[in-house]
Amino acid sequence: MNGSQSAFLRQESEFRSADTDKDAAIVSFVGRIGQFGQIADAAVLHPAVDRIGVMQRDQPIWAEQNHADRIFVVDTGFAFAFSLYPDGRRHIGDIFAAGAICNWSSVWGGMLIENVTFKARSRLVVFRRDRLLEIVAEQPELHGAIERHENARCHRRQQRCRGLIALPAMDRLALTLLDIQDELRAAGGDDEWMSLPLTLRELGDLTGLTDVHISRTLRKLQDSGFIEKRGKRFRLHADPGIKAALDYQHFFAG
Amino acid sequence: MNGSQSAFLRQESEFRSADTDKDAAIVSFVGRIGQFGQIADAAVLHPAVDRIGVMQRDQPIWAEQNHADRIFVVDTGFAFAFSLYPDGRRHIGDIFAAGAICNWSSVWGGMLIENVTFKARSRLVVFRRDRLLEIVAEQPELHGAIERHENARCHRRQQRCRGLIALPAMDRLALTLLDIQDELRAAGGDDEWMSLPLTLRELGDLTGLTDVHISRTLRKLQDSGFIEKRGKRFRLHADPGIKAALDYQHFFAG
DNA sequence: CGACGACTTGACATCGATCAAGCGAGGTGG
DNA sequence: CCACCTCGCTTGATCGATGTCAAGTCGTCG
Incomplete structure (x- = not known):
């Protein structure tokens, strides 16, 4: 469980940080959230993008290491949230297709923390939590759309x-x-x-x-x-x- | 299922509407919510109280008839939320002891409606939803406490x-x-x-x-x-x- | 007293888990 | 290219867990 974060980091493509790449990566997000409210300009989200990565194989992201200051969005592919019981049993709590936010917390209070696994060949967008929340706070329409979606x-x-x-x-x-x-x-x-x-x-x-x-x-x-x-x-x-x-x-x- | 609402109404004690009665009935509510935040004065809730009633036997309250404009709080006794499948199977989704709000909705979006059954000898307080929400909106401390509790x-x-x-x-x-x-x-x-x-x-x-x-x-x-x-x-x-x-x-x- | 509902117990049926074997697709290394 | 491996899936046999049905006890209420 311990080397996971670094494995996760290693798989990322750090060079993909140009605005065109960001645009391409959040189009699925904006398209999906946009069904729940008007989004004026998707570019306002750019400053909150931390990284964009592609998973080469099924990759768990452990909550206690990553969730506090990052928000994960599926761009393409599929992911699911899970937790483990001490006897090894795994429970999958929710599923995420393109455009979904994997660890948005405000709806259910952000208390029940689950890990997230991205399926192989999925592309994900990592947002800085604090910056994303700042941006969203200034955009009531966007904020409402996300809340309704969640x-x-x-x-x-x-x-x-x-x-x-x-x-x-x-x-x-x-x-x-x-x-x-x-x-x-x-x-x-x-x-x-x-x-x-x-x-x-x-x-x-x-x-x-x-x-x-x-x-x-x-x-x-x-x-x-x-x-x-x-x-x-x-x-x-x-x-x-x-x-x-x-x-x-x-x-x-x- | 149809005569239920009137049966429910018949069981209420309409005369219990003096402020002293209201005080007695919401003390469990205030005491419980008060663990999650300071409540300045419980009396501000009085105008929102619609009725106070005691259930003589186990009594279901059907969501589609009552939940839209009323909020139910257990004063003494016990209640549970349930829904029915077409084949008659019953699923109980949550349980409520004294002081609990049975159909507060803002946490989970208020979309998944469940019926509520009060166990025999339970006393419940019925609030007018609109008035309660108005009062709570003016009391950030109280509002926060309720949200944290829920x-x-x-x-x-x-x-x-x-x-x-x-x-x-x-x-x-x-x-x-x-x-x-x-x-x-x-x-x-x-x-x-x-x-x-x-x-x-x-x-x-x-x-x-x-x-x-x-x-x-x-x-x-x-x-x-x-x-x-x-x-x-x-x-x-x-x-x-x-x-x-x-x-x-x-x-x-x- | 009788009726009723909550609970218990036993016998049995069914559902789902477990264990083991095999198949096929895809990946890897020689 | 082949040999080999791993993984996901399927199938069969068997076992254990849970549901179903029925009978009976007990306490409560009218």
Whole structure:
């Protein structure tokens, strides 16, 4: 766990700090947040950008080392928040597609700290927390948009947690897949066919099941017609009946 | 489900609206919130009090009928928030002891609406939402204290949800009992021996288990020494090792 | 007294975890 | 190019954990 931060630092491309690079890197962020409010000029965010990096492999970023003064935003790819129990069990608390803020804290009080893992080939933008908060404080529109966006995330997470406590495995997985789809669409992936951004092991840690059982349950969902698969991509057939049974609401993409 | 609101109204004691009654009814609220900030004068809250009522039996208050313009505070007794799945499954999302606000919304965006059930013999204070928010807006200290209190609740809930997804039954129940103890102590119950404010069925809906399994798991926890029982009251022996295994933190009472 | 709800207990069924083996894609080094 | 490895995934066999159903006790309330 200890060498992680330096490994993380080593993988960054320090030279990518020109304004054009910053523009390219925060376009997904601005595009996503912009759905929740008007953003006058994305360039105001430039001074808060600390670094831009690409993950060569799945890379955990440990909360106690990095979260206090940095804010991480997914530019491309996928990330998830997790915490570990002493017995080695891993719990994945939330998922992040392009444009998502991985450790914005104001909604839930910033008290429950989770680590974040970026999946391989993901590009992330690192903001200085203090500077970003300063800039946001001067831009009420931007601030409101971010808060609304994070509120939606918080709500979706609570909806998922509720189902993961109360429902059987097939419903848990269906609910989680709907959430993943919602997150991918919020990130701008308007393609109806999507590929799974997580391994079965990670899906297991997200749903509280084992990877083996996820594999079997996926097949059942496929047999039931909820999942349609085409090669490595899949599509969900979530008719209103299923959504009602899961008490599911969309919070990002309609 | 439809006659519920009128049943709820019928049970109230309309005559209890003198200032002395209001004082008596919000003392638990003020005492609890006061742990999170200075409250100059509790009497400023009087104009926001709509009614004071005592529940003769377990009484659900349905969100879609009552939550929009009312805020419910437990004065004495116990309450819990719940939602229902179409198949009849009930999920209990949070628990409230004396002094707790049952439907304060600003922390998590007020989007995930849950119903609230007050247990028999509980006394509740009903505030007019708009007036309470006006008063609070003019009292930054009070507002901050409430927000901090609700942040702590939100955090504790997230901690519990995480464990309820990832952990086996014994750990789930132990975690939940610790939370109940935390809530009771935050309400001022400094007695080390406490009695269970929920039925086994409700504990099941809170943990995602069945009442039968709760019964057996309680016995196991008793055999393991975590629970010490004396008549109907019990005490928890949560040594640091257990708390570490559950990754448990206190958020209200130390 | 009877009715009812909370709880317990036992027998059994089902769900999901665990362990082990094998397959295939992708990466690495010779 | 091949040999070899690792990782993600699948499948089967088996075990343990949890749910379901049913019966019975106890206390409370009318």
